[in-house]
Amino acid sequence: MSALNTALKIFKILLDRGQIDRESDSDLFLEYRNSEVRSALAQMEDELDFTIVEASSTIYLVPDSSNGLLGFVSKDLREWVASDARLLDSYLLCYIAMYIFYLFYGSRNRNPKQRDYLRVSKLSEELDLRFARALADSDATSVLEASYGLNFIKTAELWESKQEYEDKARKTKTGTILNTCRLLERHNLIRLVDNEREIRTTRKLDDLMLNYYLSDIRVEEIHHAFKGGSQADA
Amino acid sequence: MYDWDFLEGFEKRMQILAAIDSIVNRRNRNMEIENLFEYAQLDNIILSVLVFIMERTLTEDERCTLDRIAAFLDGILPAYGLDFSAATTHTIVEYIIKDILQNGGEARYYPIMKYGQGVTPVRIRLIDDKLEDGEQGYVVSYQLTNQGYDLLFRTKEVEQEINFTIEELKLRELIRRKNYKKAINQSGNLRQMIRQKRNEISQFVEKIRSNIYDVDISEFEKLMNSTYALLEEEYGIMNEIRDMVELSEQRLLEEENSRGSLDEEMKKARREISLIRRNIMSTIDEQKQVILERSSLSRIYKEVIQDSFSLSLSKIYDFEQEILTPLEQCDENAIFSLWQLLNPLFKPSMDKNLNLLSLYERQARIQAEDESRDGLAVEAMDEDMEWLKIQKTNNANIELIRALLEWAGLKGESFRFSEFHAYLQSRPEIYNQVIEEELLFKSILKLYDLSKIDIAAWQKERDEAIANATGELDVSFCLHSIEYDTPDLYGIKSIEIKKQDENMFAGEVIYRQGDIIYRRNIIFSDLLIEVYM
Numbered sequence: 001m002s003a004l005n006t007a008l009k010i011f012k013i014l015l016d017r018g019q020i021d022r023e024s025d026s027d028l029f030l031e032y033r034n035s036e037v038r039s040a041l042a043q044m045e046d047e048l049d050f051t052i053v054e055a056s057s058t059i060y061l062v063p064d065s066s067n068g069l070l071g072f073v074s075k076d077l078r079e080w081v082a083s084d085a086r087l088l089d090s091y092l093l094c095y096i097a098m099y100i101f102y103l104f105y106g107s108r109n110r111n112p113k114q115r116d117y118l119r120v121s122k123l124s125e126e127l128d129l130r131f132a133r134a135l136a137d138s139d140a141t142s143v144l145e146a147s148y149g150l151n152f153i154k155t156a157e158l159w160e161s162k163q164e165y166e167d168k169a170r171k172t173k174t175g176t177i178l179n180t181c182r183l184l185e186r187h188n189l190i191r192l193v194d195n196e197r198e199i200r201t202t203r204k205l206d207d208l209m210l211n212y213y214l215s216d217i218r219v220e221e222i223h224h225a226f227k228g229g230s231q232a233d234a
Numbered sequence: 235m236y237d238w239d240f241l242e243g244f245e246k247r248m249q250i251l252a253a254i255d256s257i258v259n260r261r262n263r264n265m266e267i268e269n270l271f272e273y274a275q276l277d278n279i280i281l282s283v284l285v286f287i288m289e290r291t292l293t294e295d296e297r298c299t300l301d302r303i304a305a306f307l308d309g310i311l312p313a314y315g316l317d318f319s320a321a322t323t324h325t326i327v328e329y330i331i332k333d334i335l336q337n338g339g340e341a342r343y344y345p346i347m348k349y350g351q352g353v354t355p356v357r358i359r360l361i362d363d364k365l366e367d368g369e370q371g372y373v374v375s376y377q378l379t380n381q382g383y384d385l386l387f388r389t390k391e392v393e394q395e396i397n398f399t400i401e402e403l404k405l406r407e408l409i410r411r412k413n414y415k416k417a418i419n420q421s422g423n424l425r426q427m428i429r430q431k432r433n434e435i436s437q438f439v440e441k442i443r444s445n446i447y448d449v450d451i452s453e454f455e456k457l458m459n460s461t462y463a464l465l466e467e468e469y470g471i472m473n474e475i476r477d478m479v480e481l482s483e484q485r486l487l488e489e490e491n492s493r494g495s496l497d498e499e500m501k502k503a504r505r506e507i508s509l510i511r512r513n514i515m516s517t518i519d520e521q522k523q524v525i526l527e528r529s530s531l532s533r534i535y536k537e538v539i540q541d542s543f544s545l546s547l548s549k550i551y552d553f554e555q556e557i558l559t560p561l562e563q564c565d566e567n568a569i570f571s572l573w574q575l576l577n578p579l580f581k582p583s584m585d586k587n588l589n590l591l592s593l594y595e596r597q598a599r600i601q602a603e604d605e606s607r608d609g610l611a612v613e614a615m616d617e618d619m620e621w622l623k624i625q626k627t628n629n630a631n632i633e634l635i636r637a638l639l640e641w642a643g644l645k646g647e648s649f650r651f652s653e654f655h656a657y658l659q660s661r662p663e664i665y666n667q668v669i670e671e672e673l674l675f676k677s678i679l680k681l682y683d684l685s686k687i688d689i690a691a692w693q694k695e696r697d698e699a700i701a702n703a704t705g706e707l708d709v710s711f712c713l714h715s716i717e718y719d720t721p722d723l724y725g726i727k728s729i730e731i732k733k734q735d736e737n738m739f740a741g742e743v744i745y746r747q748g749d750i751i752y753r754r755n756i757i758f759s760d761l762l763i764e765v766y767m
Contacts, residue, residue: 014582066577067577072583091572094576098558106554114341122338225568225571227567
């Protein structure tokens with residue numbers, strides 16, 4: 001089999017599953033280390049806007065941030081919340097997801113992972129504090145001096161308007177957190193355990209965070225997204 | 235200069251103090267639970283739970299789940315004169331395991347002085363958990379960490395370094411003295427120790443795999459060396475003991491053959507010897523496993539070190555500064571791009587682009603909204619702009635139809651579009667709504683297309699009306715909304731819109747959208763609107 005054929009085979013599996021594990025696909029995992037195969041894959045990476053991230057025993061296909069062809073886009077986020085979801089709902093979902101990542105990997109120590117698990121109730125309390133701080137700030141300061149965006153204040157109000165807990169109903173605070181968690185779980189980033197009371201990260205999330213996502217070479221890319229990013233898809 | 239040699243290894247003493255501190259000065263105290271116990275009762279119980287976890291994982295080599303710990307706690311509580319319901323016991327176990335021993339999931343550090351190197355924060359973790367995908371969902375089981383074992387062994391004043399040889403010598407001597415009963419326990423101890431070594435290796439492998447930065451090279455070398463020592467020095471002796479046991483069995487067999495039978499004492503000895511042999515065999519088997527695991531540990535360690543080398547060269551950004559804070563300040567344009575933050579972590583999703591079936595899926599509002607993104611970005615974002623825009627268009631259409639019916643009711647006869655336009659201009663509160671983006675002309679053209687608004691027929695057989703998700707004119711929805719305030723619908727039975735002749739309406743239309751003022755010259759057929767009362 002030529003290097004290009006092998007590279008295509010690897011690419012096909014990566015597209016299908018998102019990852020190749022040393023244990024289950026040891027041959028392909030080893031083939032990836034072949035320089036010719038790597039070079040063929042590198043060309044695909046350039047042309048199709050993705051990166052292959054290599055961790056200790058798994059390789060992952062990671063779409064570039066603005067890659068709407070291989071990746072997940074804004075409307076997918078909204079559809080996940082509900083078919084009639086507003087942009088504000090997807091903003092809240094995104095914030096909760098990022099806050100979960102922050103609570104797990106926000107340490108400034110050599111090892112950024114600062115906890116083994118996170119209770120859903122603890123996350124809800126932390127979000128309460130964070131949103132309450134934003135609301136207090138918006139009451140106390142003028143628009144020009146505000147440290148929070150108007151949209152975030154609206155998101156904080158949306159959060160505050162939700163009931164604390166009502167049988168995990170979708171529109172309660174717990175329901176909103178669980179809905180976000182289920183999306184992350186679907187992408188094999190976290191696991192909800194202990195009767196959906198506890199969040200644990202998966203090996204995939206640890207791998208991607210430590211080997212790619214948190215690397216400071218991505219800072220430019222993140223700034224770009226906050227400036228409005230790609231126009232490819234809204 | 236004072237000789238401080240006696241402080242060498244001081245940090246090891248402090249590690250024990252740190253471990254005890256994590257129990258006694260526990261954080262995340264829940265006073266509701268703490269108040270259920272008298273002074274120091276809970277400290278005793280926590281240590282008992284640790285011993286139970288050790289016993290469970292080491293001696294019985296079984297999974298130690300919260301349920302099993304709860305059953306154990308239920309068993310020991312009467313010794314303290316306590317009796318709780320099953321639910322309370324479970325809550326207490328969760329509190330002990332998750333809040334105290336695992337510190338609510340957060341890493342707990344204790345500053346420890348290592349003379350010559352200064353104070354370093356040392357992570358204290360007495361138990362570790364393991365997540366397994368069981369038949370009934372995820373199962374979490376608990377086991378002691380090396381720190382946990384260390385604490386428990388030291389609290390019983392056993393040497394930190396387990397001296398395997400001494401244990402083996404004891405066994406050999408016991409067999410020699412035919413003290414088989416004690417020898418059974420002794421062989422059990424040996425098996426337990428080798429199992430601990432295996433446990434250490436597997437925990438270490440997990441530690442390496444989960445995060446290489448948690449692993450200290452000296453820790454790795456220590457484990458490797460102690461395993462080498464164990465294998466090289468002890469493996470031979472274990473075989474020697476096995477030979478001794480076989481010899482004892484042989485002698486018993488010879489005795490049985492010469493006497494014809496064995497007395498009760500001898501039979502008991504034979505049973506005990508066979509038990510010892512079983513323990514020895516399983517110890518030797520486990521030693522073989524240790525040999526294999528040791529070599530795989532070494533391989534994994536090297537690979538992970540190699541893989542993580544590139545990471546250690548790249549720095550990690552401040553998550554709060556680079557992501558959370560901008561997220562809290564982002565403007566409307568950025569909100570449309572937030573998916574880009576999640577994109578690199580999500581699975582690639584080709585299906586949505588290549589799957590033909592998606593063409594046939596129900597088209598909800600979201601798809602329609604995404605068409606007109608540019609229109610949204612110009613407005614100040616304080617809600618979902620697209621949703622608000624559709625609401626606004628729907629309301630403007632209601633006002634337009636209401637004004638049309640009202641004017642028709644006032645006139646009581648046919649009129650031209652130009653007259654209606656003049657009437658609307660006299661009602662700026664309506665005109666300003668309907669003129670934006672030329673809605674008035676688009677909706678009148680839509681009515682011309684329909685040619686007739688048959689109100690009488692609508693009143694007879696109306697369906698439940700819902701707002702048009704795309705903001706297009708929906709006469710039924712408008713009538714439904716108007717009827718709510720004006721049940722007689724201004725007494726109109728029907729309206730017909732016709733193009734009677736080539737008369738044209740020409741006029742200038744001015745409206746404001748945000749900060750921009752639009753000016754349009756419009757030439758439009760002066761349609762005839764016939765009214766039937």
